[in-house]
Amino acid sequence: MVDVNMTLEMVQASQMGMKALGAGLAVGLTGIGTGVAEMAIGSAAVGATAENKEIFGLALLFTVIPETIVIFGLVVGLLLLFV
Amino acid sequence: MFKPEQMSRLLIAASRDQMGPVVAELYRRKLFHVEEFVEAGSEGYEGFKIGTPLSGANEKSTDLIKVRAIENTVSVHADDIASVKTFKQAEIAAKIERELPALEREVEELTARRSQLDTRLKECEQKIAEITPFVAVPVDLDLYHGYKGFTALAGYVSREVILSVPNELYFSKGKEKNFLVVIVPNDQKSEVERALAEAAFQSVAIPVESGSPTTRIEFYRSQATTLGSEIAEINEKLTGIRTKHAEFLVACEEFLKAEVEQTEAPLRFATTKQMFVAEGWVPSENVDEVSNALTQVTGGKIYVTTLPIDLEHDAVPVEYNNPDFSKPTQMLIDLYSRPKYTELDPTLLVAIVFPIFFGLILGDVGYGLILLAMALGLRKFVTGEEGRQLLAVLRNASIMSIIFGLLFSEFLGFELPWNPIIFSRHLPIGTTEAGGAGSAIPALLIMSIWIGILHISLGRVIGMYDHAKQDHGEHRTKAVMANFGWLAVMWGILVAIWSNVTMPYMPDLTKLPIVAVGFNLGTYIGGALIIFGVLCIARDSVLEVIELPTIISHVLSYARLVAVGLSSVAIAMVINYIAIGMFISPALKELSLVGIVMIIVGVVIFIAGHTLNLALGLLGGGLHSIRLHYVEFFTKFYKGGGRKYIPFGMKRRFTED
Numbered sequence: 001m002v003d004v005n006m007t008l009e010m011v012q013a014s015q016m017g018m019k020a021l022g023a024g025l026a027v028g029l030t031g032i033g034t035g036v037a038e039m040a041i042g043s044a045a046v047g048a049t050a051e052n053k054e055i056f057g058l059a060l061l062f063t064v065i066p067e068t069i070v071i072f073g074l075v076v077g078l079l080l081l082f083v
Numbered sequence: 084m085f086k087p088e089q090m091s092r093l094l095i096a097a098s099r100d101q102m103g104p105v106v107a108e109l110y111r112r113k114l115f116h117v118e119e120f121v122e123a124g125s126e127g128y129e130g131f132k133i134g135t136p137l138s139g140a141n142e143k144s145t146d147l148i149k150v151r152a153i154e155n156t157v158s159v160h161a162d163d164i165a166s167v168k169t170f171k172q173a174e175i176a177a178k179i180e181r182e183l184p185a186l187e188r189e190v191e192e193l194t195a196r197r198s199q200l201d202t203r204l205k206e207c208e209q210k211i212a213e214i215t216p217f218v219a220v221p222v223d224l225d226l227y228h229g230y231k232g233f234t235a236l237a238g239y240v241s242r243e244v245i246l247s248v249p250n251e252l253y254f255s256k257g258k259e260k261n262f263l264v265v266i267v268p269n270d271q272k273s274e275v276e277r278a279l280a281e282a283a284f285q286s287v288a289i290p291v292e293s294g295s296p297t298t299r300i301e302f303y304r305s306q307a308t309t310l311g312s313e314i315a316e317i318n319e320k321l322t323g324i325r326t327k328h329a330e331f332l333v334a335c336e337e338f339l340k341a342e343v344e345q346t347e348a349p350l351r352f353a354t355t356k357q358m359f360v361a362e363g364w365v366p367s368e369n370v371d372e373v374s375n376a377l378t379q380v381t382g383g384k385i386y387v388t389t390l391p392i393d394l395e396h397d398a399v400p401v402e403y404n405n406p407d408f409s410k411p412t413q414m415l416i417d418l419y420s421r422p423k424y425t426e427l428d429p430t431l432l433v434a435i436v437f438p439i440f441f442g443l444i445l446g447d448v449g450y451g452l453i454l455l456a457m458a459l460g461l462r463k464f465v466t467g468e469e470g471r472q473l474l475a476v477l478r479n480a481s482i483m484s485i486i487f488g489l490l491f492s493e494f495l496g497f498e499l500p501w502n503p504i505i506f507s508r509h510l511p512i513g514t515t516e517a518g519g520a521g522s523a524i525p526a527l528l529i530m531s532i533w534i535g536i537l538h539i540s541l542g543r544v545i546g547m548y549d550h551a552k553q554d555h556g557e558h559r560t561k562a563v564m565a566n567f568g569w570l571a572v573m574w575g576i577l578v579a580i581w582s583n584v585t586m587p588y589m590p591d592l593t594k595l596p597i598v599a600v601g602f603n604l605g606t607y608i609g610g611a612l613i614i615f616g617v618l619c620i621a622r623d624s625v626l627e628v629i630e631l632p633t634i635i636s637h638v639l640s641y642a643r644l645v646a647v648g649l650s651s652v653a654i655a656m657v658i659n660y661i662a663i664g665m666f667i668s669p670a671l672k673e674l675s676l677v678g679i680v681m682i683i684v685g686v687v688i689f690i691a692g693h694t695l696n697l698a699l700g701l702l703g704g705g706l707h708s709i710r711l712h713y714v715e716f717f718t719k720f721y722k723g724g725g726r727k728y729i730p731f732g733m734k735r736r737f738t739e740d
């Protein structure tokens with residue numbers, strides 16, 4: 001990777017690029033993780049709510065629990081890009 | 084405020100002949116939550132039986148079914164009708180006797196006639212469908228029938244067929260399917276069928292009709308039109324009935340429903356041959372009112388008393404007791420679960436914190452104003468109580484959204500004429516890149532973590548209060564200490580972190596004197612707090628210890644307040660950049676025909692983009708704020724599962740007492 005002919009600007013630019021890549025990976029992969037986790041919960045929750053409308057609140061709650069994963073990804077992404 | 088309405092358990096006993104007036108009075112007051120009497124195993128009620136309905140119950144339920152059937156037929160719903168005039172009860176009772184049978188007969192006749200006509204219309208359509216393929220064949224329909232030695236076959240084939248037997252064949256080529264009619268001698272029918280089968284023959288029934296296919300179709304068409312107009316006439320008549328009698332019908336339904344509920348009330352009472360006993364719940368402040376009223380209507384021939392409440396075993400019905408401001412939020416609590424009678428009612432806390440969270444996430448003056456207009460405008464169209472409450476919650480949330488928008492200096496992603504008063508959320512995207520204050524993301528994240536720490540600590544403190552109030556004996560101390568333990572572990576972790584790392588907007592404890600092994604005093608205090616906390620938790624329940632990592636994940640979860648908000652800001656800014664920076668402003672520099680098209684495209688992008696972002700923001704802001712309450716806040720103290728207070732009675736809309 002290290003090329004002696006690289007100027008300082010080039011190195012900085014490549015570092016910025018790596019950061020952006022990292023942030024993208026953090027958000028994207030955690031998003032996939034959340035999606036996979038919510039898939040099963042969501043379908044079960046919809047089924048359960050269809051059976052008994054009263055548990056909608058609880059069902060929604062269960063469904064959004066994995067959302068935390070992607071939020072962590074987003075936080076990491078923000079930290080990488082802006083801190 | 085933080086407690087539900089105080090309830091008293093009321094016992095009413097009187098002789099059976101007082102049942103009618105007592106039930107009517109209770110129904111009118113709408114304060115008495117009936118505790119259903121169960122025959123099996125109710126202590127102190129040996130020899131009592133479930134009561135029988137009051138007289139007239141049968142007739143009234145039959146009438147109610149009739150009214151509902153008519154309402155269904157003419158599609159009248161009580162919810163769709165604004166109550167303009169109310170009927171007196173006597174008036175409606177007389178009207179039911181006088182008008183209902185005639186009305187029922189009329190509607191019944193009309194619907195019977197309509198279904199008859201419907202059947203005939205279907206038959207006509209069927210005939211038309213049957214004859215249509217034969218239009219292509221220039222032969223009258225009666226020529227297909229009536230032969231002794233010949234059989235007529237008709238159907239679709241994939242290709243033209245040449246038959247080896249003597250026959251009369253007509254083939255018509257169609258776009259998708261080819262239609263074929265053939266008349267063959269009976270004795271060679273099987274041979275023909277075999278030949279046809281090779282051409283993928285699909286048989287079609289030959290209609291028993293006479294005359295040319297076209298005239299028959301025309302005949303049936305004209306019949307169908309007549310039938311259709313007759314049906315339309317009946318529908319018009321039904322609509323006429325609807326407009327004329329809608330108010331009467333809904334009033335009837337309400338009146339009869341009230342009557343039926345009253346006549347069936349004794350099914351929930353305990354009775355003997357001579358007397359009846361009803362138990363139930365009344366808000367404590369209304370006890371006198373109810374018992375005085377009952378004494379009055381029975382002329383003193385009644386015994387009413389309050390019974391002691393056993394908080395551990397009695398499931399006391401719960402009615403919220405909140406200031407007007409936080410009443411709409413009860414809907415959000417009911418969505419999760421109604422509080423128990425002994426538990427702290429968190430409605431007021433949610434009513435205050437939920438809009439703040441929403442504002443933090445969707446802090447934008449433009450979006451806030453649109454949502455406020457929506458919340459106020461939709462009030463006219465939403466009639467249901469839950470819908471109204473939801474709109475009121477949205478109204479509060481959008482007001483907070485505007486306030487935070489002013490603080491964040493945001494308007495549809497643009498900057499307002501001043502710099503952000505609190506932390507800036509302006510990202511270096513597109514138009515704001517030059518001159519913008521830049522974003523303060525680390526500061527924002529730390530602020531959100533602080534909100535999390537304080538919110539969770541509050542939850543734990545309430546948890547301690549609830550356990551202290553609800554539990555007894557040894558378990559009480561353990562449960563309270565466990566909640567304190569959770570607090571200690573969380574703050575211990577914080578103190579340990581502060582002692583080793585300096586962070587903006589957080590206390591700096593790194594300067595504390597070093598005690599031993601290179602760690603300073605703060606680290607040891609933090610460690611001690613953690614160990615103490617874990618011990619407290621383990622004493623109550625060892626299994627709970629595996630939940631310890633949730634302390635960190637729950638606190639970090641509050642980072643969504645910033646993260647979700649920033650993503651909404653970023654989308655708004657990108658929309659502005661695309662719409663204005665890439666389409667509108669280049670076009671405005673040199674106005675031409677292409678430029679005008681570009682401006683229109685830019686405006687469309689602007690409107691569509693912001694609509695989408697508003698929808699996302701509403702969903703994100705609402706769901707994430709309420710989720711922080713449900714998952715991170717309520718799990719610390721709130722159990723729920725209280726019984727809803729449903730007083731015996733009805734909110735009358737169309738009838739008067």
